[in-house]
Amino acid sequence: MxxxxxxxxxxxxxxxxxxxxxxxxxxxxxxxxxxxxxxxxxxxxxxxQESEMNPPLDEDLDEEIEESLNEIYQDDNGDMVDVKKMDIKKRHGFFYWFFVVIFFLFAALGAYYFYDSHYLKKSNDAAAIEFNLSGKTDVVAGEEFFYTINIKNTGNIGISDVQIRVNYPENFKIADVYPESVKDNPSLWQFDYLSAHSANEIKIKGTMVGLKGKTGIIQATMSYMPENFSSEFKKEATLATNISDIGLEFDFDYVSSVLAGETDEITIRFNAMENNFINNFRITLEPRENLEVLAADGKAYENLADFTMDRPGVWEIKSLSQEEKVMPIRFRFAKKENDKEALLFKFEYKNKEDQYSEFYNETLNFDVMKSDLNLTLIVNGAREDQGVNFGDTLNYSLVYKNKGETEMKDVVIMVVLESDFLDWRTLKYETIGKEKGNTISWSKEEIPALAAIQKNEEGVIDFSIQIMPAGEPNQKQEYQVKSHARFSIGNIEEGKPVESDNQSNTIVNKINSDLKLSETLRYFNNDNVPVGTGPHPPKVGETTTYKVYWEINNNLNELNELVVKLVLPAYVNYDNKNRATVGDIRFDEATREIRWEIGRLPVTVFSASAEFSISLTPSDEDRNKIMVLIPGSSVSAVDSKTEAVLSQTTKAKTTKLEDDQIAQGDGIVF
Structure with missing residues (x-):
């Protein structure tokens, strides 16, 4: 369905x-x-339904509500407001408040600008002046340099009545100023007006001469009047300049023990350094009542300085060079007033205005003795201290002379040698003396002439002794030999003090550091590793390279100006393969010199080494020859303690390779 x-x-x-x-x-x-x-x-x-939900209100409450509503909706005249016609005011938005803030901000800035321009700016401009000094802080004595005074007006108002005054260091000599200062016053400048935002400067050229390390302070003061002000303002600036060097080197040779009434000599050695600005100077010796300065005796000297003695104790040095010059000064103490005397030498530079400024001084101390027997001790030809080396032989000469009015009888002369490094087994005499401890003495038994030494009679005692070879360094020991002689009439009693007048000059021979340079030329190193290349012995037309090794050993004193040099033959080339534990290796193509520059070598660095390669390409003319590869190197340094110049030269090395156990042979080029 x-x-x-x-x-x-x-x-x-x-x-x-x-x-x-x-x-x-x-x-x-x-x-x-x-x-x-x-x-x-x-x-x-x-x-x-509404009545059920909202029950009726009380009448009193209704009236109260109605009155409240009337108050709300009544206008100022008591009439009811028509709500339908009521205007609603809108709230201010973001842009409204933004522009309000901007307005008040500009108003505040304007007020501040007005205050600043009318009150603060005026006072700030009055102080808006930059004022300072510039120039070199380190100079060499006599060096010409500039001081510059800088003035800058950074304000908005000009200044007038500007005056600048300068206080110079006492050792500053003015050469020129720009712009010109106030007439007859090189310390004062005046300017009528300096406009706003403009600048000016003063340049002062001059030199400072003084002792090394002396500091000079230049001070500049500026006073001025700002526009629309009735009060004066001031500024100040300073600058310190130090004399870092004098540009000259001096050395003094003299005997510190002198005999009253006897003529002695001081030799001053000097030379100009590379950076030198002093071309003449004057030497003055501080006068003393018992000191007599004598004229030159006409003795010939090598490299004698060009000088004149203006008067006793004043000498003028006319010219200088980097070559060392000597100037002898003869003097004597007329009598003994003190056991010790000091002589002060001043060195002064004369400027263009004939004004003298001291730049160096030296005080020499002397032991003055009064004795009828003059003893003079000489070691290795010198009466003054000097450095010696380990293993050196000290050759002594003791000169005695009777300077009294009568003969001297039964004279005993003793020499005292104080050192831990003398090998007494090597002592040799011209005339045998008596040894006891560290002394040697001679009496009339050994030298009959000492029985009676006549007036002006003199004699010489010669002997020698060696210094021990270098051993392990011991910083607790004094590495020196201190020597002096003394005499007595009759026997010298042991332990009895000797009067200083009976003593000779004292000589201290400080032992130089044990600087040693070893040089080897090799084809194989110590480990039998080839460090050379090419055929050996060398073959005509082919290149063979070898390695040169340098080693420096030093244990005792710090060394300065340490350098090793080697000049290569024209047929040997430097291969530029080098290494050094300290310092630098350089090769000069023009002079063919290899230099190992070390400079300062402290005791803590007891060993330093360097190596480099050389090459040889024999020509047909070299066939069947033994060729010299390096003619020998030289090392030199200055011992910081003894101030002696140390040097050593190595032997020449050939193609026989004398240092190489594997490659050594006849070395004949084939």
Whole structure:
């Protein structure tokens, strides 16, 4: 049986039929429009429901609410406000408040600008003056240099009545100034006006001469009056300049023990350094009542300085060079007033205005003795202290002379040698003396002439002794030999003090550091590894390279100006393969010199080494020859303690390779 499909749902209880096919809007429009009765019934139902939900209020409460509402909706005249016509004011937005903030910000900035420009700016401009000094802080004595005073007005107002006053260091000599200073016053400058944002400068040229290490301070003061001001302002600047060097080297040779009434000599040695600005100077000797300065005796000296003695104790040196010059000064103490005397020498530079400035001084101390027997001790030809080396032989000469008015009888002469490094087994005499401890003595038994020494009679005692070879250094020991002689009439009693007048000059020979240079030329190193290349012995037309090794050893004193040099033959080339534990190795193509520059070598660095390669390409003329590869190297240094110049030279090395146990042979080029 076929079923019929329906498109509606019917509710029999409520009498409602819902058409499923048609829309609800269509169904709504088909409903009948309610009449007035239906509307009244609907409103009545609504009112009843509202009454049930909101019961009636109390009358007093109603009146109170009504009064409150009236207060809200009444205007200023007591009339009710028409809410329908009421204007609603909008709140201010972001842009409103943004522009308000900007306005007040600009207003504040304007107020500050007004305050700054009228009050602060005026006072700031008055102090907006830059004032400073510039110039060299280290100079060599006599060097010409500039001081510059810089003035800059960075403000917006000009300044007037500008005055600059300078206080110079006492050892500063003015050569020129720019711009010109106030007439007859090189320390004062005046400017009528200095405009805003302008600058000026003062240049002062001059020299400083003084002792090494002396510092001079220049001070500049500036006073000025800013525009629209009634008060004066001041600025100040200072600069310190130090004399770092004098540009000259001095040395003094003299004997510190002198005999009253006897003529002695001081030899002053000097030379100009590379950076020197003093071309003449004056030497003055501080006068003393018992001191006599004598004229030159006409004795010839090598490298004698160009000088004149203006008067006793004043000498003028006319010219200088880097070559060392000597100037002898003869003097004597007329009598003995003190056991010790000091002589002060001053060295002064004369400027263009003939004004003298001291730049160096030296005090020499002397032991003055008064004795009829003059004893003079000489070691290795010198009466003064000097450095000696380990293993050296000390050759002594003791000169005695009777300077009294009568003969001297039974004279005993003793020499005292104080040192831990003398080898007494090597002592040799011209005339045998008596040894006891560290002394040697001679009497009439050894030297018959000492039985009676006539007036002005003199004699010489000669002997020699060696210094021990270098050993392990011991810093607790004094590495020196201190020597002096003394005499007595009759026997010298042991333990009895000897009067200083009976003593000779004292000589201290400090032992130089044990600097040693070893040099080896090799084809194979100590491990039998080849460090050379090419044929050996060398072959004509082919290149052979060798390695040169240098080693320096030093244990005692610190060394300065240490350098090793080697000049290569024209046929030997430097291969530029070098290494050094300290310092630098350089090769000069023009002079063909290899230099190992070390400079300072402290005691803590007791060993240093270097190596480099050389090459040889023999020509046909060299066939069947033994060729010299290195002619010998030299090492030199200055001992910091003894101030002696140490030097050593090595032997020449050939193609025989004398130092190479494997490659050594006849070394003949084939």
């Amino acid at each position: 076929q079923k019929t499909k329906t498109n509606s749902i019917e509710d029999s209880d409520n009498g409602i039929t819902i058409n499923l096919k048609k829309s609800s809007l269509a169904e709504f429009t088909k409903r009948p429009v309610p009449n007035e009765r239906d509307v009244e019934n609907f409103e009545k139902i609504i009112e009843d």
